[in-house]
Amino acid sequence: MKKKSKKLIIVVILAAIMVLAVFLPIPYYIEVPGSAQNISQYIQVDNQPKKTANQDGTLMLVYIRQMHATPLSYAMSFLNPFADRDSAADLYQGSNEKDYQTVQQYYMQDAINEAKYIAFKAAHKKVERKYLGLYVMSVMPNSSFKGKLHVGDTVQSVNGKHFGDSQAYINYIKGLPRGSKIKIGVLSGSKHKTLTGITKRLGDTQQYGIGITLADRTEVKTPVKVQANMDGIEGPSAGLMMSLQIYDDVTHQNLLHGRKVAGTGTINAQGQVGDIGGADKKVVAASRAGASIFFVPDNPIPPAIKKAYPDLQTNYQEAKKAAKKIHTKMKIVPVRTFNQALEYLEKTK
Numbered sequence: 001m002k003k004k005s006k007k008l009i010i011v012v013i014l015a016a017i018m019v020l021a022v023f024l025p026i027p028y029y030i031e032v033p034g035s036a037q038n039i040s041q042y043i044q045v046d047n048q049p050k051k052t053a054n055q056d057g058t059l060m061l062v063y064i065r066q067m068h069a070t071p072l073s074y075a076m077s078f079l080n081p082f083a084d085r086d087s088a089a090d091l092y093q094g095s096n097e098k099d100y101q102t103v104q105q106y107y108m109q110d111a112i113n114e115a116k117y118i119a120f121k122a123a124h125k126k127v128e129r130k131y132l133g134l135y136v137m138s139v140m141p142n143s144s145f146k147g148k149l150h151v152g153d154t155v156q157s158v159n160g161k162h163f164g165d166s167q168a169y170i171n172y173i174k175g176l177p178r179g180s181k182i183k184i185g186v187l188s189g190s191k192h193k194t195l196t197g198i199t200k201r202l203g204d205t206q207q208y209g210i211g212i213t214l215a216d217r218t219e220v221k222t223p224v225k226v227q228a229n230m231d232g233i234e235g236p237s238a239g240l241m242m243s244l245q246i247y248d249d250v251t252h253q254n255l256l257h258g259r260k261v262a263g264t265g266t267i268n269a270q271g272q273v274g275d276i277g278g279a280d281k282k283v284v285a286a287s288r289a290g291a292s293i294f295f296v297p298d299n300p301i302p303p304a305i306k307k308a309y310p311d312l313q314t315n316y317q318e319a320k321k322a323a324k325k326i327h328t329k330m331k332i333v334p335v336r337t338f339n340q341a342l343e344y345l346e347k348t349k
Contacts, residue, residue: 021072027088030077033281034065036262036289039241042233045249046225057256059245060291061238062264062282081325082281093138093213099151103137104234106152106215110135111239112228113220114267118338119246120222122271129269131164132156132217133187143211144197150188154217157185165269166216170209173199178208204308216268224250237276239267240295243338244345255345262286263295263333263341265315271338273297279315280322287328294319295341298334 039059067073069085077083092100113129120127134155139146149155155169156162159182163169176182180199185192199208215236226246230238241263248255264282266274275297276282286294298316306312313321316334323332335341 022070024070025068026071026074028069028074029066029086029088029091030069030073031064031066031084031086031278031281032077032080033082033284033288034063036060036062036282036286036291039238039245042228042230043242043245043249044227045246046227056254057259057261059241059248059256060260060262060286060289061233061241062262062286062289063233063238064278064281064285082284082322084278084281095138095151099138101234102151106135106137106217107236108230108234108238110215110218111236111266112226112230112242113218114216114269115239115242115246116220116222116226117218117269118243118267118271119250122243122247122338122342123250125250126223128221130219130221132219134166134169134212134214135217137213137215140200140202140211142200144200145184145195145210145212148195148197149186149212154187155184155212155214156187156192159183160185166214167268169214173209174207176208182210184210205304207304218269236266236274237264240265240273240335240338240341243267244341247342255342255349257349259293260289260291261293261295261345262289262291262330263293263335265295265297265335267338273299273335273337273341275299275315279318283319283322283328283330283332284326287323287326287330291330293331293333293344294323295333295335295344298336 037060039061074085077085117127117129132154136149136151136153136155138151139149158169158172161172163172176199178199182199183194183196185194197210200211202209202211264276264279266276268274279296283294296315296319298314301312301314319332323330333344
């Protein structure tokens with residue numbers, strides 16, 4: 001009887017360990033290749049005829065799958081060469097899950113607005129863009145504005161100066177002497193306020209700033225309604241592909257000629273394609289979905305960043321390395337602007 005009791009206890013303990021290993025969440029997240037989806041499922045320009053993927057081709061957005069790790073999934077992830085593991089602290093950057101989701105929604109809304117603006121502008125259609133300021137996405141721990149600025153606040157001026165995009169703000173602040181006193185005008189909810197601080201060193205670089213991550217806050221008006229229902233897809237990295245989809249719809253051009261074209265990259269009001277995370281994983285997802293072309297940002301790494309992180313690769317370098325590893329026939333196409341992507345499609349019909 002005692003022997004049977006010991007065996008039962010061992011079985012129960014092992015079963016409990018297995019349950020914990022499979023279901024117990026730990027403070028880590030795993031990122032793996034996700035999927036590539038037809039963008040026309042998410043973006044629709046009013047009064048435009050639906051196209052058939054078989055006849056006209058498909059523009060595809062690509063996303064990464066992110067999941068909360070358990071002990072078992074964390075251990076198993078080391079068997080996947082395209083899996084990355086991030087601690088919750090690194091992922092949330094001092095914020096919480098709610099703020100993180102809010103930030104991703106802000107990024108997506110900004111991406112949709114800039115995609116509409118670029119597409120209608122390239123198509124020589126009427127479009128109006130109003131710049132409202134900088135969304136505050138996070139505040140660095142050493143920022144002198146920590147505890148003063150909050151996620152979702154909008155920076156509307158710096159030292160009384162107003163600019164037309166985030167890069168202009170960044171360039172102005174970069175030009176200030178290190179440790180400069182700085183005043184920022186902020187819209188927090190419905191309240192306007194002025195905050196004072198100083199510029200601080202940004203991480204391991206030699207650059208100085210106010211210590212926030214940001215995104216442009218804009219309003220874009222078009223003569224026809226552009227509906228965007230991203231259905232759980234977050235972040236700004238679909239900007240380029242959304243721009244191409246809207247342009248294709250507005251101009252009634254057949255850019256694709258039956259091709260499956262995937263890609264990634266943010267977009268701004270100047271039509272510049274910005275860097276993204278997980279280029280290697282997106283190559284894998286696009287290849288699995290049967291894409292024949294993959295657009296990827298190819299921006300040089302600033303010397304100060306390269307000095308601080310010597311092993312850092314460009315998105316294009318990451319994508320080429322992944323493509324070689326999986327032996328895909330998919331063409332990896334480096335781009336820096338919307339026009340480069342558009343010209344490539346037009347010239348390779």
